[in-house]
């Protein structure tokens with residue numbers, strides 16, 4: 257479903273490789289967690305996987321297509337560390353706006369992700385007025401509203417309270433159960449326990465090392 261082959265990345269000719277010959281395959285219904293210390297290249301890898309950055313060498317395929325194609329974008333949901341919501345719009349307006357981009361008629365009240373994450377009470381709050389954790393929940397709902405087949409999520413648990421961590425854990429398990437392919441990154445070792453069903457890798461000196 258999501259595959260990286262022979263991916264290398266460096267940002268400048270005169271600097272070292274951030275990623276060295278990384279290969280990764282995430283099948284439907286499977287989760288992959290990529291850990292590593294700050295600056296090890298997790299976000300770089302995630303951005304390459306979702307087509308927001310180009311590898312220096314190598315290729316990525318999403319459902320057999322280049323990540324730069326509309327077909328790949330249609331099946332992909334992305335949650336990055338920074339918010340992709342419009343601060344001046346309410347959560348509801350943001351979700352409706354993004355749904356229109358996908359050609360979907362959307363009713364937040366019928367969205368189980370909104371319910372699982374407890375977002376209902378904030379639907380009419382402007383995104384710019386939300387705390388970090390609630391904004392993150394809203395970004396997760398945004399990323400899932402078009403029912404993607406692949407979810408890429410950068411640091412899923414960072415900034416979330418205990419209830420939200422549990423809710424997100426349950427949600428990710430359910431998404432895997434329904435056949436979604438999920439790739440997550442985290443700088444924290446604790447993510448390995450939180451995502452116990454995921455295959456786990458660590459980036460060491462640019463290489464992806466399987467740890468589970």
Ligand SMILES: Nc1ncnc2c1ncn2[C@@H]1O[C@H](COP(=O)(O)OP(=O)(O)OP(=O)(O)O)[C@@H](O)[C@H]1O
Pocket residue numbers: 267274292293294295296297298299300301443
């Ligand atoms: N746009 C960029 N231009 C130049 N160098 C970059 C760029 N983005 C990242 N880097 C460098 O690439 C390396 C990996 O950074 P990256 O953000 O991918 O690491 P990370 O593991 O996600 O870190 P963190 O856990 O702190 O988020 C770092 O040395 C960083 O300075």
